[in-house]
Amino acid sequence: MNKNREIYILFFVLIAFFIVSxxxxxxxxxxxxxxxxxxxxxAAITLAMxxxxxxxxxxxxxxxxxxxxVAMGYSIIIxxxxxxxxxxxxxxxxxxxxxxxxxxxxxxIVPTLLGLFMFLRLSSKLSWLSRWSxxxxxGMGSGIAIPNFINAILLRQLEPMLTPxxxxxxxxxxxxxxxxxxxxxxxxYFFFSLEHKGPIGGISMVGIxxxxxxxxxxxxxxxxxxxxxxxxxxxxxxxDWLGIIQ
Amino acid sequence: xxxxxxxxxxxxxxxxxxxxxxxxxxxxKMAVPPTKHVKSMYDKIDSLPKGSxxxxxxxxxxxxxxxxQPMALALLHHCFKKDIKVIGMTLYPAGTGLxxxxxxxxGKEYGKKSGKDYAFLGFKAGSSLVILNMGEDIYSAFQxxxxxxxTAGMLALKGVSSLRExxxxxxxxxxxxxxxxxxxxxxxxxxxxxxxxxxxMGPEMYPFIQSNQLTGFMGGLKGAAEYETxxxxxxxxxxxxxxxxxxxxxxVCFILFGNFLYFAxxxxx
Numbered sequence: 182m183n184k185n186r187e188i189y190i191l192f193f194v195l196i197a198f199f200i201v202s203x204x205x206x207x208x209x210x211x212x213x214x215x216x217x218x219x220x221x222x223x224a225a226i227t228l229a230m231x232x233x234x235x236x237x238x239x240x241x242x243x244x245x246x247x248x249x250x251v252a253m254g255y256s257i258i259i260x261x262x263x264x265x266x267x268x269x270x271x272x273x274x275x276x277x278x279x280x281x282x283x284x285x286x287x288x289x290i291v292p293t294l295l296g297l298f299m300f301l302r303l304s305s306k307l308s309w310l311s312r313w314s315x316x317x318x319x320g321m322g323s324g325i326a327i328p329n330f331i332n333a334i335l336l337r338q339l340e341p342m343l344t345p346x347x348x349x350x351x352x353x354x355x356x357x358x359x360x361x362x363x364x365x366x367x368x369x370y371f372f373f374s375l376e377h378k379g380p381i382g383g384i385s386m387v388g389i390x391x392x393x394x395x396x397x398x399x400x401x402x403x404x405x406x407x408x409x410x411x412x413x414x415x416x417x418x419x420x421d422w423l424g425i426i427q
Numbered sequence: 428x429x430x431x432x433x434x435x436x437x438x439x440x441x442x443x444x445x446x447x448x449x450x451x452x453x454x455x456k457m458a459v460p461p462t463k464h465v466k467s468m469y470d471k472i473d474s475l476p477k478g479s480x481x482x483x484x485x486x487x488x489x490x491x492x493x494x495x496q497p498m499a500l501a502l503l504h505h506c507f508k509k510d511i512k513v514i515g516m517t518l519y520p521a522g523t524g525l526x527x528x529x530x531x532x533x534g535k536e537y538g539k540k541s542g543k544d545y546a547f548l549g550f551k552a553g554s555s556l557v558i559l560n561m562g563e564d565i566y567s568a569f570q571x572x573x574x575x576x577x578t579a580g581m582l583a584l585k586g587v588s589s590l591r592e593x594x595x596x597x598x599x600x601x602x603x604x605x606x607x608x609x610x611x612x613x614x615x616x617x618x619x620x621x622x623x624x625x626x627x628m629g630p631e632m633y634p635f636i637q638s639n640q641l642t643g644f645m646g647g648l649k650g651a652a653e654y655e656t657x658x659x660x661x662x663x664x665x666x667x668x669x670x671x672x673x674x675x676x677x678x679v680c681f682i683l684f685g686n687f688l689y690f691a692x693x694x695x696x
Contacts, residue, residue, distance in 0.1 A: 234440045252488075256520040263523070263550045267571060325555065325611075333614035333640070334606075341637045360637075398630050402646065406494065406626035408447070408674045409648035412667040413493025415447050426451055 191238065198225060201423075210424055224422040227414050269293055363391040428692050439681065446677045450669040457668050461653040464636060467643035468621040469505070469657040471595055477510040479594040480587050484608065485517045485526035491601035491625050492525055497651035497664035498623040499529045499599055505658045507537040507544070512583050514593070516548040516569070518557060518604055523550045527573060542576055546583040549573030555607040562590045562616040590616040595642075599623040605632075609640050623650065 202211075202221045211217035229244035269289055276285040298314040301307040342364060347354050369381060370388030377385045419425045461469070472481060483502060487495040506513050515530045517523055530547050539545055548569040551557045560568035565587060566579050578584060586592060596618055598608045605622045613620040619642050622632060626647025635641040645654055648671065651664035 235437060252521055255524070259520040259523050259550050260552065263520075263573070264552055267575075325559070329610045329615065333610040337614065337638050337640060338634055341634075395630065399627075402626045402629040404675070404678055405647050405649065405671065408443075408671055408678075409626060409667065410491075410493045411443070412447055412451075412648065412670050412674075413663070415444075415451060415670075416663055416667065419448070419451055426454075 187236070187238075191240065194228075194232075195240075198228065205423075211422075220421050224418060227418060231414075362387065367391050428688065432688055432692060442677060443674060446674045447670040450673045451666070454666070455669055457672060459649075459652045459656045459665060459668055461657050462650075464632075464643040465645050465650055465653040466657065468597070468645065469643075469654060471619060471621065471642050472502070472505055472511070473509070475509065475511055475594050478512060480512050480514060480584075480592065481506050482514040482516070482590075482593045482596040483530075484596070484598045484600075484604075485515060485522050485529070486519050486604045487525070487599055487601035487625075488519050488521035489525065494625050494647050494651065495599045495601060495623060496525060496529060497648065497662060498645050498654065499526070500533060500662065501651055501654040501658060501660065501664070502597060502599075502623070503529060503533040504536075504660050505654075507533060507539055508658070510544075511594075513545040514548065514584065514587070515545065517550050518552075518554045519601075520550050520552075523573070541574065541583075542572070543582045546578065546581055547573045548578070554604055555611045558590075558607055558611040559615070562612060565589055590618055593618045595619050595621065597621045597623060600628070601625050609635060613640060621645075626650075 205211040205221075206213050206217060211220060226244045226247065229240045230248075232238055233241040271281075272283075272286045273289040273293070275281055276283050295314045295317055298310045300311075302311045342360065344357060346357055346361070348357055366384050366388035368388070370377075370385040370392065372381070372385075375381055416426075420427070475481070481502075483499065485495075485499060503513060513530065513534075515526055517526045527547055527549075530545060531541070534541070534545050541547065549572065551569065557568055565584065569578050572578055572581070590596070590612055596608070596612065598605050598620065600608075600622060601624070605624060605628075608620060608622075612618070620640070621643050622635075622641055623645040624632060624647075626649070629644075629646035629650075632641060632644040632646070636644065645651060648664050648667050652661075652668050655661050655665045
């Protein structure tokens with residue numbers, strides 16, 4: 182398709198969107214002083230995002246950059262009002278310079294400094310200071326994570342594997358047996374020290390089948406997730422924006 | 428045959444869009460029978476007496492809103508209907524607005540007041556460390572709620588000093604934070620935990636169900652629709668089930684059609 186035709190399509194869609202918005206606002210179907218303007222903006226950005234399915238285009242790029250910018254700006258504001266302002270500014274900095282009735286919490290200096298050291302990665306002379314922050318994070322992180330993960334993930338996940346095969350019901354036994362065969366055969370498949378021939382090859386083939394079924398389940402769930410996002414957006418366009426469905 | 432193998436992807440997009448739009452326009456009713464994992468979450472909340480405390484961690488952002496916000500709304504409707512006190516929080520900065528909107532608007536429907544019937548604690552950075560801190564002392568982890576009110580003495584938190592006193596916790600997650608809730612929360616402080624997750628994450632939950640580390644889970648829009656059905660408050664998720672089913676049939680047809688063409692063309696490269 183030639184470029185001029187694509188530009189005409191783009192302009193046609195933009196003009197159509199503008200007309201629809203003006204009609205909805207002038208008839209009062211969307212309230213400009215309430216949520217109306219926000220809904221129109223959201224509808225415009227939704228359509229701009231989906232325009233990528235036709236072809237990469239400037240409208241999509243604008244919407245993409247807008248999304249990243251707004252998400253980042255929003256996160257910075259949330260971090261300031263929820264963390265930096267109450268935990269650092271009001272707890273430490275403000276009481277130092279002004280009588281707020283609260284004593285400055287000097288213990289906040291340590292985490293604040295460690296946080297600031299992270300930004301020193303940008304300086305070639307002072308970047309070594311950031312290692313202190315990383316050392317603290319890695320040390321504390323592994324100290325907390327290792328024992329807890331061994332207990333909560335490794336040991337607790339082993340428990341269901343160690344239950345008796347006969348669980349009192351026929352289907353319960355079948356289920357336990359399937360789990361047992363599945364785990365053992367998949368482990369055999371990932372055992373690369375021996376060539377997958379003979380009985381080992383046969384067991385690992387069973388493992389492949391179990392893996393295929395697991396991937397199939399994951400694929401099914403993934404399709405469902407992607408379609409859910411599309412359904413949600415189309416519901417928004419038809420219900421909140423155009424008011425066609427209730 | 429060659430032409431069909433090289434079909435323009437945009438034709439498929441149009442068909443998918445139609446498969447979603449038409450069922451939404453011409454609604455047809457579909458039964459949404461609840462699965463046992465969703466039912467066990469519902470039963471857990473339903474069995475709680477008035478004034479119990481349910482903690483909901485809204486750990487998602489707008490990119491997964493379509494799947495997780497309906498779950499959040501369904502859970503909130505259930506809790507408020509049963510006069511259960513809700514403690515809301517988020518470990519995702521971009522999820523704060525969605526969480527606040529859900530809890531505030533649903534609370535308003537039932538005449539519930541912030542600080543008295545529910546507490547929205549807002550966002551705190553550090554995920555696993557926040558959970559550990561809450562496990563020791565909820566008031567030191569969140570000294571103020573999202574609106575800047577002191578949490579100490581807040582009526583909505585009366586009787587709760589740490590995660591140990593929480594009657595039920597639900598983590599609505601779009602990422603790996605559910606693991607932190609299991610490892611640093613449920614396993615350490617021994618409270619019942621349920622998870623609402625995106626459909627993509629659904630298969631990851633089964634091992635935790637089997638080991639009884641989760642009481643149940645809701646997976647994707649389908650999970651939310653099941654919960655809406657259970658509380659008899661059918662909303663967006665339940666309405667989304669008819670297009671979901673149609674589009675799934677379409678995807679299956681595409682797969683069968685693609686495979687048929689592939690084999691019929693003699694597996695040519």
